[in-house]
Amino acid sequence: xxxxxxPSLGADMEKGTLVEWYVKPGDSVKRGDIIALVETDxxxxxxxxxxxxxxxxxxxxxxxxxxxxxxxALIRTEKEGVxxxxxxxxxxxxxxxPMTKPVEKHIRVSPLARKLATELGIDLSLIKGTGxxxxxxxxxxERAAEExxxxxPVPPEEEVSPPVTTQKPPADLKARxxxxxxxxxxxxNREIPHYYLETHIxxxxxxxxxxxxxxxxxxxxxxxxxxxxxxxxxxxxxxIPELNGYWVDDRLEVQEVIHVGxxxxxxxxxxxxxxxxxxxxxxxxxxxxxxxxxxxxxxxxHLRSSQLTDATVTVTNLGDTGVETVFGVIYPPQVALVGFGxxxxxxxxxxxxIGIRPIVNATLAADHRATDGHRGSQFLxxxxxxxxxxxxx
Amino acid sequence: MTDSEIKEIIxxxxxxxxxxxxxxxxxxxxxxxxxxxxxxxxxxxxxxGINAELxxxxxxxxxxxxxxxxxxxxYISARVNLNQ
Numbered sequence: 301x302x303x304x305x306x307p308s309l310g311a312d313m314e315k316g317t318l319v320e321w322y323v324k325p326g327d328s329v330k331r332g333d334i335i336a337l338v339e340t341d342x343x344x345x346x347x348x349x350x351x352x353x354x355x356x357x358x359x360x361x362x363x364x365x366x367x368x369x370x371x372x373a374l375i376r377t378e379k380e381g382v383x384x385x386x387x388x389x390x391x392x393x394x395x396x397x398p399m400t401k402p403v404e405k406h407i408r409v410s411p412l413a414r415k416l417a418t419e420l421g422i423d424l425s426l427i428k429g430t431g432x433x434x435x436x437x438x439x440x441x442e443r444a445a446e447e448x449x450x451x452x453p454v455p456p457e458e459e460v461s462p463p464v465t466t467q468k469p470p471a472d473l474k475a476r477x478x479x480x481x482x483x484x485x486x487x488x489n490r491e492i493p494h495y496y497l498e499t500h501i502x503x504x505x506x507x508x509x510x511x512x513x514x515x516x517x518x519x520x521x522x523x524x525x526x527x528x529x530x531x532x533x534x535x536x537x538x539x540i541p542e543l544n545g546y547w548v549d550d551r552l553e554v555q556e557v558i559h560v561g562x563x564x565x566x567x568x569x570x571x572x573x574x575x576x577x578x579x580x581x582x583x584x585x586x587x588x589x590x591x592x593x594x595x596x597x598x599x600x601x602h603l604r605s606s607q608l609t610d611a612t613v614t615v616t617n618l619g620d621t622g623v624e625t626v627f628g629v630i631y632p633p634q635v636a637l638v639g640f641g642x643x644x645x646x647x648x649x650x651x652x653x654i655g656i657r658p659i660v661n662a663t664l665a666a667d668h669r670a671t672d673g674h675r676g677s678q679f680l681x682x683x684x685x686x687x688x689x690x691x692x693x
Numbered sequence: 694m695t696d697s698e699i700k701e702i703i704x705x706x707x708x709x710x711x712x713x714x715x716x717x718x719x720x721x722x723x724x725x726x727x728x729x730x731x732x733x734x735x736x737x738x739x740x741x742g743i744n745a746e747l748x749x750x751x752x753x754x755x756x757x758x759x760x761x762x763x764x765x766x767x768y769i770s771a772r773v774n775l776n777q
Contacts, residue, residue, distance in 0.1 A: 514753050519744045522753065524733050567711065567730070595734055620732040 302351045304373040306366050309340055309608040310573075310631070313480065316340045317365040318372060327355045329375065334604065336372065341480035342572050343473065343601040345608060353377040424600050477570040488629050492547075493668040496627055499680040502650075503643050503658040506532075506690035513584075525643060526617050527588045529660070531693045532686040533615055533638050534558045534579035540679040542671045543636040543664070544612045552635060552670040561611025561631065562591060564598045572598045573631060575611035584693060619643060619660070628665040635667035636676075638683075694773045699766050706742040710735045721763035747773055 306316050317339040329335055334346040335355075353375040360372045427444045429436035506528050514522045537544040537558050545554040559575040566572065574594045576587060597603045613634055618626050619642040626639025641661045648657035662683060666676045686693065704716045711729045719728055726736055740751050740759075749772045751759070759765050 511753060519737075519750055520741050522737065524737065526733070565732075567713065592734070620726075 301356060302353060302375045302377050303371045304335075304349060304351075304375050306338070306360075306368050306370045306372055307347060307605050307609060308368040309342060309345060309605060310480075310484065313340055313342075313368055315365055315367045316345075318360050318362055319344060320362055321358060321373075323355050325355050325357060329353060329355060332606075338605075339473075341473070341476040342608060343477075343598075343603070345603050345605055347605040349375065351375055351377050424602070474568060474570060481571060484631060485629050488632050492630050492632060494630060494665050495668045495673055495676065496663060496665050497673065497676045497680055498625060498661060498663045499677075499684060500646075501660050501662050501684050501687055502648060503660050503687065506687045506693075507643070507658055509690040509693075521585075523584055523588050526619070526640075527584050527591065528687065528690060528693055529617060529640050529662075530560055530562065530576065530579060530591075530615055531582070531584060531587055532683055532690075533613075534560055535686050535693070536679055536682040537613060538580050539682045540675060542675055543666060543679055545635055545670070546612070546633040547635050547667055547670050548633055555612040557612065559610050559612045561614040561634075562594065563614060563616040564595055566599065572603070572608070573611060573614055574598060574603055574607040575609075577606075577610075613638065615640070625661045626663055628663065630665055630667055635670040636679075637665045639663040639665065694770070696766050696770060699769050699773070700762070702743075702746050703762070703765060703769075706739050706746070707731075709742070710739060719762055721766075722761050724760045725762055725765070726760070743769065749773065 306318075309316075319337040319339050321336050323329060323333075323335045329349045330352050331348075331350055333349050335349045336347045338345050338347050356374040356376045358373050360366055360370065366372070424436060424441075427436050427440050428434075429440050503525070507525065510523055510525060510528060517523075541554045542552065544558055545552055547553075557578060558580045559577050560579040561573040561575045563571055563573050574597070576582070576590045576594070579587065582590065594603070594607065597607070611631070611634065614628070614631050614637045616626055616628055616637065617640045619640055622642050624641040624644060626641055628637035628639045630637045639662070641663075643658050643660045645656050646659040648655055648659065662680060664676050664680055707714065707716065707725070707729060710731060714729050719725065725731065731739070736756075740756075744750055747769060749769060751768075755768070758768055
């Protein structure tokens, strides 16, 4: 029997509220299936299962708030004699919800409806809006919530309290998210001896490549410079692996996979850092699509648990706001944060000549327990090299 | 297509990105991205919306001409009315 526990969706999470089960006892589940919705300081998160098996028993009921690590359900696994037709190792689970198709447009939704949908755990992409221009309004979400209750059969022996009554108002979510960020960042500043390095990178070659590429594309398929920066960061981390990992139990655990966490700010305040899995192996198009998906999921409150749990490094790109340099605070237990400012035209001297070039300031905030400045500077130099050979990205 | 019709479409698209914004307070010559705190992803989505609604494909090299409400309206107006 495997215990399915309340996952920790980051160092700053202490507890979560189970909002809804998508499965009942007797249901078969596969690794990567979304089986529950949990309300956390980061909003409502879809929780995935990590084993193939059959749901044996539901332990925590909707509406219950439990600490990280609490057993939520028991799962009978294959070893225990449950036939599993096609066990597959899902490296990155194929999401089954329509939300994961490359979304070309924002879902039109009123702010009130969005908040309500987040609270009720309703997938906005599944709702048909009846407002102006097909916009989803409060009434549409309420209707969807009603239908969901009717359609989803609840096993008779399970007494399910309506999740609605246990939900806290959104203002409280905002306050809790602020507190969660405060806790993680305080821990970071308290425990991590940061060192900071900065370098200026000539983006001419990278932007030329991007421009040439974008000229060939329709507007929907265009790439943003952030995609190049993220890909180059992932490749540089492959060369300097000590910056890609966790500081746990007084030692560095280098991670073999590179999951770049990408800081996404929320309009209402706060910050969520979902991960782009295996960033180094993805094409620029795949990274762009992934970022689009993550931004929409983050802002509509429907991230999957694996997208929040396993970033091995963080990238923060504040270029849009106009700042030139970012001095980041590492998200524990990670050991590095790479920051990018605005790409700005600057006078640039090279080979005895002065020219005007688009320049980005790239910074590294790294954990001095895990690496030293020499290794950190090699990372920034490697990052620079990849951006000078942007055709290889 | 009149300027006010174009403006209506622009506001509708911006409303999806910045639902909390009060568009009556935006003056024609303010930088929209700064006023509404629109990042490059949202801006691209806005242009994709313009493309879907009005059929105008805006090349990347023209992004610099689309900073203020007045600029966006006149850019769109020049192209939409040419097509008609």
